[in-house]
Amino acid sequence: MLTYETFMKHADKVTKTASESRPVLKGIFHHQDGSLVVTDSWRLYKVFGIDHDKNPNSIYTPAGKKIDNPYPNTDRLVQIPENSESFTFETKEMLQAVDVVTCAPTALGETPIIRFKEYEMMCQFNGFDRAFYKLPAKFKESFILNGQFLLDALKLLKAAKCKEFSLLFTGRLRPIFLVADNITILIMPIRIH
Numbered sequence: 001m002l003t004y005e006t007f008m009k010h011a012d013k014v015t016k017t018a019s020e021s022r023p024v025l026k027g028i029f030h031h032q033d034g035s036l037v038v039t040d041s042w043r044l045y046k047v048f049g050i051d052h053d054k055n056p057n058s059i060y061t062p063a064g065k066k067i068d069n070p071y072p073n074t075d076r077l078v079q080i081p082e083n084s085e086s087f088t089f090e091t092k093e094m095l096q097a098v099d100v101v102t103c104a105p106t107a108l109g110e111t112p113i114i115r116f117k118e119y120e121m122m123c124q125f126n127g128f129d130r131a132f133y134k135l136p137a138k139f140k141e142s143f144i145l146n147g148q149f150l151l152d153a154l155k156l157l158k159a160a161k162c163k164e165f166s167l168l169f170t171g172r173l174r175p176i177f178l179v180a181d182n183i184t185i186l187i188m189p190i191r192i193h
Contacts (some may be wrong), residue, residue, distance in 0.1 A: 002160040002183070004036075004052040007045075010156040011038040014045060027059035029071040037074050040098035043149045044155065044186040048077050078184050080177055084168040087137040091162050091180070095154040097121065102132035102147040112147030113190060123147060143172040144190040153178055153185045 005147040011028045018025035018040040034056075053119040054060060059067040101123040102112035119138050122129040136149045157165055157180050165180035178185040 002047060002050060002156075004031060006159050007036060007047055007050055007156075008062045010152065010159060011036070011045060013152050014038045014043060016184060017042070019039050021062060024059060024067055024069040024071055027061050027067040027071070028066075029074070030054040030056060030058045030060065032056040037071070039072075039074060039077075042146070042188045043153070044074060045153070046074070047160075048182040049174060050182075055083045064192050068163070076176070077125065077186060078177075078186075080168055081170045081174070084170045084177070085140070087139075087167045087169065088164055089136070089167060090164050091154060094165075095151070095158055097133040098147060098151050098154060101133050102151060104130060105111045106148070112151075113145040115142060115144045118143035139169065141169075141172045143169070143176070144192055145176065145188060146188055149187050153187060156185070 008028065013166070015026045015038060022041070025040055030052065031037055035046050036050055037044065037046045059071050061067065085174070098114065101114065101121060105112040105123065105125045110125065115122050115124055115129065116139050119135050121133045121135055123131040157178065160181065160183055162180035162183065165178050168177035169177060173189060173191065175186045176187050178187070
């Protein structure tokens with residue numbers, strides 16, 4: 001089971017990429033339904049069932065500082081569309097695969113870009129597909145994600161001891177959902193023209 005401290009450590013990665021113009025996103029929302037929510041506008045984590053001593057509808061930074069501004073309503077964002085295609089992956093295997101295909105741009109300080117196309121996951125670097133991983137499932141449409149965001153999400157699932165997760169796909173320009181146990185993760189795709 002995921003602890004509050006472990007979730008806050010992973011949420012810190014999300015708050016660090018939030019825009020300085022939206023300081024409320026530097027915090028984690030302690031929802032009245034008992035869940036914890038963090039977003040940077042490009043990705044969102046929502047976790048249920050973590051014990052903590054914070055008041056409902058409060059916002060705290062990962063360091064424990066209270067933020068007194070209202071948090072944006074994220075409830076509608078995590079409603080999974082009924083027409084989603086669902087693909088099941090093993091967390092450990094996908095984490096290793098994403099780690100391997102993103103290692104070159106990450107080592108050079110670049111943001112890894114991952115493209116999913118049919119049975120392949122590939123890392124785009126310097127305008128070319130550089131590293132490939134064969135997937136056990138076929139996607140009907142290709143889509144592109146920030147590789148670091150996907151890697152961070154998979155590390156959260158691993159920390160929560162989720163052996164597998166469902167990747168829910170509704171279209172190349174729609175959010176991708178990773179769902180496992182009490183965790184829902186949303187990642188916005190990258191639009192490349």
